[in-house]
Amino acid sequence: MRILLINPNTSAEITALIAGHVGTMVGSRAELKPVTARFGARYIASRAALAIAGHAALDCLSEHVAGCDVAFLGCFGDPGLLALQEVSPVPVVGMVEASCRAARRIGRYGIVTGGVLWEPILNEVVAGLGLAEGFTGVRTLALTGGDIARDPGAAIPLLAEACRACAAQDGAEAVILGGAALAGLAPLVQPSVPVPVICSVEAGAAATLAAGAVNARRAPVTVESVGLSVPLHALLARDPGA
Template structure:
């Protein structure tokens, strides 16, 4: 959708945004969006990594067992591997956790306590858009700051002063293969 908005002046958002926030904790498309967007871009995970790192080493607690390796690769790609002490995934997915908040609070508070004690971290990220608001609900049960990834992303996007634009016009500096038609339209004419 963002590529479609950037591809043509009749589709461009008005007014242009000051920032773009990817509303998924895995930050899908982060690098491509960052490269092509005139507005600064981040995702929930990167914003949470930045906020948690202000406290020192941190751990991630999230729902869904398959997220661990992907989040480890993302932290490595974003230069956060040294600060990230570990990733603790709980079996239920974020959607399953959101469906039963009382049970989720108990499970996530225990997972955050375990991560804090076992890994000796100074903060724990509670990662996932479906877990928005749960960090505040369990904070009193966890001995270190619990970072809500949605709140961290919101703080990043709303910071004052706003981040400077990363480029003057939308597009890519080189042509890419296998992109959607909307993303391909952002490639420079001379590079295609």
């Protein structure tokens, strides 16, 4: 199985972080093809950055999906996920979608992430994916994902405190630690939290393996376009020779 790992942030460091974590999870079961967005925000933390990232993710898919069996959108915000699923010839898995589905299997669930602007955005993303039932809400840190990636040790007590508040005050029976930059931190937070803490990257990787194993190719929709990159225009036009 070959997994296209799309980082819609423009930070190669984040790509390496996700790829390292996902690679450890999948082991010999799959080959990773990590790609980094060629335009957009260094680390997505606003609506504008998220909107641009959706275009960047489509651009990555169009350039690199050939030869892959499944794509994993490595950003907790799932920028452009529904559009990617609409036009992709292979299954596309989103980090929010996968981790929310995993948490719902446990019970009521909340999300903890970095960056205060993410609270309303993630509320909308969860609702838009039809996963609002049992969702207790989002708690954010003042630190952005980029801040956490630079000094994860300093963020662990703050993340644990927010996770405990999700359980004690919001009634969450599971908490998602959301964000590419938070990959690998769930085991460090878990000892201080009375309910399961789910790593969004690990949940996404598990769902990606499952989707890739099905090997479900599909016929994407056709879209007329102007002014896009040649590979993206070809993907939308369903013209592999363009």
